[in-house]
Amino acid sequence: xxxxxxxxxxxxxxxLLSVFIVAGSLFLILLTIILRGLPALTVEMIxxxxxxxxxxxxxxxxxxxxxxxxxxxxxxxxxxxxxxxPISIYLRIYGQRSRLSExxxxxxxxxxxxxxxxxxxxxxxxxxxxxxxxxxxGGILALAMLELPILVRGMDETLGSVPSALKEASYSxxxxxxxxxxxxxxxxxxxxxxxxxxxxxxxxIGDAASVLFTAGYTDHLPYSLLRPxxxxxxxxxxxxxTPYPAVQERAYTSAxxxxxxxxxxxxxxxxxxxxxxxxxxx
Numbered sequence: 062x063x064x065x066x067x068x069x070x071x072x073x074x075x076x077l078l079s080v081f082i083v084a085g086s087l088f089l090i091l092l093t094i095i096l097r098g099l100p101a102l103t104v105e106m107i108x109x110x111x112x113x114x115x116x117x118x119x120x121x122x123x124x125x126x127x128x129x130x131x132x133x134x135x136x137x138x139x140x141x142x143x144x145x146x147p148i149s150i151y152l153r154i155y156g157q158r159s160r161l162s163e164x165x166x167x168x169x170x171x172x173x174x175x176x177x178x179x180x181x182x183x184x185x186x187x188x189x190x191x192x193x194x195x196x197x198x199g200g201i202l203a204l205a206m207l208e209l210p211i212l213v214r215g216m217d218e219t220l221g222s223v224p225s226a227l228k229e230a231s232y233s234x235x236x237x238x239x240x241x242x243x244x245x246x247x248x249x250x251x252x253x254x255x256x257x258x259x260x261x262x263x264x265x266i267g268d269a270a271s272v273l274f275t276a277g278y279t280d281h282l283p284y285s286l287l288r289p290x291x292x293x294x295x296x297x298x299x300x301x302x303t304p305y306p307a308v309q310e311r312a313y314t315s316a317x318x319x320x321x322x323x324x325x326x327x328x329x330x331x332x333x334x335x336x337x338x339x340x341x342x343x
Contacts, residue, residue, distance in 0.1 A: 165213075267294060272295065
């Protein structure tokens with residue numbers, strides 16, 4: 062057998078081993094969450110907030126954490142989107158070859174790699190400076206900083222995938238750069254933009270470190286931007302810390318609900334992307 066064939070088979074074996082490790086790890090995680098969390102997944106669990114003695118194994122549910130996570134991720138994604146879209150448009154349309162664009166891209170790459178606990182610490186420091194307590198608004202600010210580089214880099218790559226011929230054709234017909242951006246570039250990159258937004262939303266809803274000190278935790282349903290709010294990642298953390306098996310089982314239920322939400326986001330992303338593809342010129 063020639064050395065080239067040996068090398069090819071070796072790398073094939075390494076690739077198959079990598080696939081097996083990744084798929085096996087995912088299967089093990091899902092199996093653990095389902096087996097431990099499914100028995101406690103009831104209608105009461107997802108439709109009621111915690112009640113007195115909840116952390117001692119008594120009645121109540123995790124509705125406060127479900128709504129809190131949705132509020133936190135939705136608010137943070139909207140805030141990050143309002144900042145990320147203009148930045149991405151500048152990078153690809155108005156300042157495509159400028160030095161400032163390269164600096165911004167480098168900054169976003171660095172920010173993407175920063176641990177989420179650092180964003181939480183920065184947001185917490187800002188909150189102390191302005192006299193703000195742990196609240197829904199504080200959690201939104203922390204998560205928005207976390208999601209911003211994800212959105213900017215994702216949208217930047219998506220806008221850059223639009224064929225230059227389409228933009229040149231639009232310019233030749235007398236359209237301005239703004240008209241070309243709104244009517245051609247954004248429409249053509251719609252599926253990628255939706256995917257970037259949902260990716261950032263999924264990242265935000267599953268993060269615990271950045272909201273630990275900024276959003277706080279409460280057993281009450283969220284009703285104010287300036288009050289603490291619960292979240293599913295922290296619900297898992299606090300429930301697993303108790304010595305009661307019934308409460309620990311509920312922690313796995315919280316993890317299962319969070320996993321189902323992330324799965325729903327992924328499926329929605331695929332569905333919307335396919336629906337928007339029909340507007341693209343191929």
